Amino acid sequence: MTIETVEGLSFPKRETTLLSFVSAAHFISHVHIMVVPALIPLLPGYFGVSFLQIGVALTVFNLVSLVVQTPMGFITDRVGAWTMLILALTLGGASFGSLALIPSYGWLLAAMVLAGVANGIYHPADYALLSASIGERRLGKAFSIHTFAGFFGTAVTPAVLLAVANQMSTGSACALAGIASVTVALVILGAAPRRAEPGKSGVVAKPTSHRLKDVATPQVxxxxxxxxxxxxxxxxxxxxxxTALIKGYGADLPSASSALTAFLFAGACGVLAGGFLADRLHHHGVVASIAMVIAAMLTLAIAITHLSGLPLIFAMAGAGFLAGVITPSRDLLVRAASPRGAEGRVFGIVSTGFNIGGAIGPILFAWLVDHGYYQAVFGVTALFMVLTAALTFLPVFEKRQAA
Incomplete structure (x- = not known):
């Protein structure tokens, strides 16, 4: 039965299938992002190098992702999002799986280059498929489910890979990450829709132009x-x-870890809640602004009041939940700024912001910690949240998707 219920908010079977495939791919992308960080305690011994050299490998991964993400968006709009998604899963799986066979540092760097290329494909391909395939009134919920799948991949990867490494070997953990990716690629290759009308199966509408200047608008x-x-x-x-809670606030490791876990778990729940909210409200910039302002207030409270115990956990959970709530609205803002048929390249462009922040943030916050400015970790974070709220409140973000 394809008749939609609940005023058009329930997913038809076709959309459910597509959303499942795309979310599975996003889950794998976050698994791959976490492979090296999760195994950092074991990798120096495995490759015979220092921690600094492992850090260099992570830098290579992020820099390559930054460089290729926008070009991959253009390629996605040209050759098709399904094709690119399968390529990303296969390339990423081969990159990490090969580390089980070639435990050399030189190959680790090469594998990080290839994995970085694969990572640069996911967001353009995923969002192009969702934007062209999911009904307008269900798009916010679809974005939230897709994002939740990524959050879940981030959460489970360290525990799973470390357990495999401890029971078997570090190489086995790398192999698992590769096998999981290739398995998802094969399932999609065999079952994903290949032909259908634009906007209904993930066949992206043909863009009117491939020039960067036509999509790199001030809004983008x-x-x-x-x-x-x-x-x-x-x-x-x-x-x-x-680190800030332990060194600056006198918290013990279990308490600080519990607070962070509350933040991350609540963030994942907030993503799902935000999807339902985004489908029922049309002013996505306002939704994002309000949520981020309250999150900033909670984060600032942590900075200046020295919360501990349950109050700290509740404050962290609240900030995480609200930060998660804005994610579907954020994605809908990007979709609204994308010319039809150019969703892949636009998401490719804006997603480079994650890589830029990922390059700047660790240096900034590490400097604060090294100099004993522990409260500033939360204070500066609150500042970034306020700036985010101010930006999303701009009227330019209330425009509809360009034709």
Whole structure:
């Protein structure tokens, strides 16, 4: 039965199938992002190098992703999102799986280059498929499910890979990451829709132009800045909150870890809630602004009040939930700024903001921690949240998708 219910908000079977495939791919992309960070305690011994050299490999991965993401958006709009998504899964799977066979540092660097290329494909391909395939009234919910799948991949990867490495070997953990990716690629290759009307199966409408200047509009550039700010605020808490709470607030490791876990888990739940909210409200910039302002207030409260115990956990959970709520609205803003048929390249452009923030944030927050400015970790994060709210409140983000 294809008749939609609940005023058009339930997914037809065709959309459910497509959303499942795209979300599975996004889950794998976040698994791959976490492979090296999750296994960092074991990788120096596995490759016979220092921690600094492993850090260089991570830098290579992020820089390559930054460089290729926008070109991959253009290629996605030309050759098709399904083709590119299968390529990303296969290339990423081969990159990480090969580390089980070639445990040399030189090959690690080469594998990170290839994995970085694969990582640069996911966002343009995923969002092009969702934008062209999901009904307008269900798009926010679809974005939230897709994003939640990525959050879930981030959450489960460290525990799973470390367990495999401890029970078997580091190479086996790398192999698992590769096998999982190739398996998803094969399933999509065999079952994903290949032909259908534009806007109904993921066959992206033919763009009117392939020139960068036609899609790199001021609105798209502002959205790229928005992604930079979101990345910076996320890094501040996810990577440095535990250190700041222990060294600056006197928290013990279990308490600090519990607070961070609350932030991450609540963020994933917030993404799902934000999807339902985005489908029922039309002013997505306003939704994002309000959520981010409240998240900033909670984060600032952590900075200046020295919360501990349950109050700290609740404050972190609240900030995480609200930061997650804005994610579907953020994605709908990008979609609205994309000319029809150019969703892949626009998402490719704005997603470079994540990589830019990922390059700047660790240096900034590490400097604060090294100099003993522990409260500033939360204070600066709150500042980035306020800047995000101010940016999303601009009237330019209320425009509809260009024809």
């Amino acid at each position: 550039m502002l959205l790229t800045l928005l992604f930079v700010l979101l990345s910076l605020s996320s890094i501040g808490i996810s990577a440095f909150a535990v």
